[in-house]
Each structure stands twice: as structure tokens, then as C-alpha cells.
Amino acid sequence: MQAAEPLFELENAEVVRQSRMILHVDSFSLAKGENIALLGPNGAGKSTFVKLITREVMPLYREKPPVKFNGNPRATLDEVKKTLGVVSSTMQSQINVHLPAVDIVEGGLFGTLGLPRHVHPDERSHAKALEAMEMLGVAKLADQDIMTMSSGQARRVLFARALVHDPSTLLLDEPCTGLDPEGMYYVRSSMRDLARAGKGIVLITHYPEDIIPEISRLVLIKEGKLFADGAKEDMLTDKVMSSLFDVPLQVAKNGKNNEYYSLVSSC
Numbered sequence: 147m148q149a150a151e152p153l154f155e156l157e158n159a160e161v162v163r164q165s166r167m168i169l170h171v172d173s174f175s176l177a178k179g180e181n182i183a184l185l186g187p188n189g190a191g192k193s194t195f196v197k198l199i200t201r202e203v204m205p206l207y208r209e210k211p212p213v214k215f216n217g218n219p220r221a222t223l224d225e226v227k228k229t230l231g232v233v234s235s236t237m238q239s240q241i242n243v244h245l246p247a248v249d250i251v252e253g254g255l256f257g258t259l260g261l262p263r264h265v266h267p268d269e270r271s272h273a274k275a276l277e278a279m280e281m282l283g284v285a286k287l288a289d290q291d292i293m294t295m296s297s298g299q300a301r302r303v304l305f306a307r308a309l310v311h312d313p314s315t316l317l318l319d320e321p322c323t324g325l326d327p328e329g330m331y332y333v334r335s336s337m338r339d340l341a342r343a344g345k346g347i348v349l350i351t352h353y354p355e356d357i358i359p360e361i362s363r364l365v366l367i368k369e370g371k372l373f374a375d376g377a378k379e380d381m382l383t384d385k386v387m388s389s390l391f392d393v394p395l396q397v398a399k400n401g402k403n404n405e406y407y408s409l410v411s412s413c
């Protein structure tokens with residue numbers, strides 16, 4: 147079987163802020179369509195890692211390019227945006243206008259959180275937005291003001307927004323943060339649906355509970371470096387998790403078929 151082509155590659159990539167090295171990756175590759183989770187303590191460098199993918203952060207210059215996207219060391223922002231759909235928990239707090247949810251979703255076609263002023267939505271873009279909302283089970287909320295929605299409903303609207311331009315990979319930055327168990331249930335089941343529909347998933351999280359069964363590879367980040375990278379079952383052990391977070395932790399397996407993991411602190 148032929149190996150899938152890489153979507154994203156890093157080689158000797160370093161990010162410096164205020165004279166401090168906040169991320170250094172010797173070597174990393176993510177295949178097209180692959181599902182991974184990035185796990186690590188606060189301040190470890192997970193968001194910086196993902197911002198190297200989205201080109202919000204640039205690495206130090208090297209003669210041999212440290213970042214390649216679709217094999218291209220000079221991928222344009224437009225190319226990156228077309229390929230990726232992004233959802234983050236902080237996006238929700240940036241929405242402070244009264245707009246129908248469908249406008250938020252349609253804004254995803256233009257890379258904005260609502261419809262840009264100069265844009266007059268046409269039937270096609272409206273239909274696309276409704277189709278994405280249908281996929282996330284929130285089409286019936288299309289006309290509801292986003293500001294009046296529960297956090298779980300609004301998060302699913304943001305998933306629909308990330309999907310509206312049909313990206314091949316979704317970048318999900320702590321998608322369950324701030325949600326109650328019902329909201330988490332729907333976000334996690336949406337992640338599963340999307341993975342099954344063939345979307346690649348890159349999930350950043352602090353919690354193994356978010357790691358849906360379709361994700362089989364875990365990348366652990368600590369103190370600005372790749373701490374470990376490998377199969378989920380090898381990473382989610384008491385020993386590895388305790389040394390990643392520097393406190394005693396036990397990994398429990400649960401779910402109907404023991405397909406989920408959670409972390410228990412022994413205080």
C-alpha cells in the first residue's frame with residue numbers, strides 16, 4: 147500500500163518570542179487525512195505548533211525550509227485556509243454581535259466570523275451554509291441569534307462554519323473547553339461523524355476524554371519540545387501521562403467497548 151502524502155512537515159523548526167525559544171521541533175510529519183491529537187500541559191507549545199500549520203507563526207529562517215505545507219515550502223495563506231477548517235474555544239468569545247447563526251456559518255466562506263460588510267450573500271453560499279449546519283444537526287437553529295444560544299449549540303455552529311468551504315482537515319483547538327457534558331457529547335459525536343466522513347482531524351486538548359476512537363496517534367508536547375509521538379495506547383499510560391504533566395496520574399479506560407480514556411489524579 148502506498149503511504150499517504152504529507153499534508154504538513156516540520157524539520158528543525160524553531161519559534162522564538164522575546165528571546166526565548168518557545169518551540170523546537172526536530173522532525174514531524176502529518177499525512178493527508180490523518181487524525182491526531184496534541185496533548186500537553188498549559189504553556190507547553192501546542193497552540194504555537196498549530197500556528198506553524200496555519201502560518202500565523204513563522205519559524206526562524208533556515209536555508210532548508212523548516213515548514214512545508216502540501217509539500218510546498220512557500221504555501222500561500224489562501225492555500226492553507228482552503229485546506230483547513232479551524233474551530234477554537236476562544237472564537238466563541240470573539241462573537242459579540244447579534245447575528246443569525248447561518249450568517250456566522252456563511253462567514254466561514256470569507257474567513258470572517260460574520261458576513262463582511264461588502265458581501266451580499268447569494269443563494270449558493272446560503273445553501274452551502276445550511277448544508278454544513280445540517281451535517282452538524284443544527285440546521286433548525288439557522289435563524290436563531292448566535293448570542294442567544296447555549297455554548298454547546300454555538301460550538302456546533304462554529305463547527306459548521308469551519309466546514310462550509312469543504313476543507314480536507316479540521317484543526318480543533320480545545321473544542322470542548324467550557325462545555326457541560328451535553329455540549330461535550332455533541333461536539334465529540336460531531337468530531338466522530340466528521341472523521342468518519344473522511345475529514346482529517348487535528349485536535350488540541352488537555353483531556354484524553356476528548357480523544358475520539360478514530361484518533362489513533364498522539365503527539366505529546368512539553369516545554370516547547372515533542373515529548374513523545376506514537377500510537378495512542380502507548381502514550382496513554384500512567385507512566386507517560388504522569389511524566390508529561392509532572393503529577394501522579396492514572397489512565398482509566400472506559401466507554402461501551404473500552405474505546406475511551408480518562409485521567410484520574412491520585413491526590
Ligand SMILES: Nc1ncnc2c1ncn2[C@@H]1O[C@H](COP(=O)(O)OP(=O)(O)OP(=O)(O)O)[C@@H](O)[C@H]1O
Pocket residue numbers: 163164168186187188189190191192193194195
Ligand atoms: N507572542 C508571545 N510572546 C511571548 N511568549 C509567548 C508568545 N506566544 C506564546 N508565548 C509563550 O510560549 C509558550 C507556549 O505557548 P502556547 O500558547 O503555544 O502553549 P499551549 O501549550 O498552547 O498552552 P495552553 O494549553 O495554556 O493553551 C508559553 O510559555 C507562552 O507564554
